[in-house]
Amino acid sequence: MRRPFLTNSFLSLKSTMIRLHRISIILTIVLIFGQYPLALAQNDNSLVLGFQKLEEREYKDAIDLFTQVLDSEPSDTAALSGIIRASLLSNNLRSAQKYIDNAIRLHPNNPEFLLREGILNNLKGDYDKAIISFRKGITLSKSSVNIQFFINRGVSHMQLEKYEDAAQDFTDALEINPRNASALNYRAFSNYRLGLFEESIADYNQSIDLNPENAAAFYNRGMAYLRFGDKQKACPDFHKACSMGNKNACRMIMTECTTGGRR
Numbered sequence: 001m002r003r004p005f006l007t008n009s010f011l012s013l014k015s016t017m018i019r020l021h022r023i024s025i026i027l028t029i030v031l032i033f034g035q036y037p038l039a040l041a042q043n044d045n046s047l048v049l050g051f052q053k054l055e056e057r058e059y060k061d062a063i064d065l066f067t068q069v070l071d072s073e074p075s076d077t078a079a080l081s082g083i084i085r086a087s088l089l090s091n092n093l094r095s096a097q098k099y100i101d102n103a104i105r106l107h108p109n110n111p112e113f114l115l116r117e118g119i120l121n122n123l124k125g126d127y128d129k130a131i132i133s134f135r136k137g138i139t140l141s142k143s144s145v146n147i148q149f150f151i152n153r154g155v156s157h158m159q160l161e162k163y164e165d166a167a168q169d170f171t172d173a174l175e176i177n178p179r180n181a182s183a184l185n186y187r188a189f190s191n192y193r194l195g196l197f198e199e200s201i202a203d204y205n206q207s208i209d210l211n212p213e214n215a216a217a218f219y220n221r222g223m224a225y226l227r228f229g230d231k232q233k234a235c236p237d238f239h240k241a242c243s244m245g246n247k248n249a250c251r252m253i254m255t256e257c258t259t260g261g262r263r
Helices: 003-053 059-072 077-089 095-105 111-123 127-141 147-157 163-174 180-192 197-210 215-228 233-243 247-256
Strands: none
Touching: 003 059, 003 077, 003 127, 003 180, 059 077, 077 095, 077 215, 095 111, 095 127, 111 147, 147 180, 163 180, 180 197, 180 215, 197 215, 215 233, 215 247, 233 247
């Protein structure tokens, strides 16, 4: 009569042990997966602080924060973008190259990393390679091209003295944003080098309207007026630029706008 009692006790104990084992497994799973929201929260916080440091130009601190994120999430696009920008802005080209190569390997269809690669090649003076990177990025971007692709590729063409190609890039940029002062200034300079002085002056007019504190724009417009044969308009621009600290403009006043020579 005792045997059934032992059997029932054994079954009860076994059942209890199974339940405890299941509870242990569930608790283990909760602990493992419960770490992910915490890790994500920490990463989000590091990203926010990293971009804040980037805006404050504290590049070393920004790099440290983005590195923390990449240590746990090596393919995080925001962290890769941040650390590349911080490296470029701090002129740490070797670090920028490392992270750009890694980013393109992990995200070959992300246009932003090709943009950064092109900018890096411009900084290194390898303008032909930069143009290739920008071209690939523009192709991948399809209908939503970042204006910076055209502006930076235009700079590459300017450095290679391919001013017609440069002017076209800046025109493409201005089709995206007609009020981009950088694109207007660069196209004005390209047109100046092509001998298209009226077109150059027109672009400088718009650029100065957008940013009247740009001394270089006044000086360059003065040069365009001078080459166009209009010294009466050139000299006021040289005086304005000189008063804003542009030394080249001050020299032009001495050579072109003295009392005897000014008209």
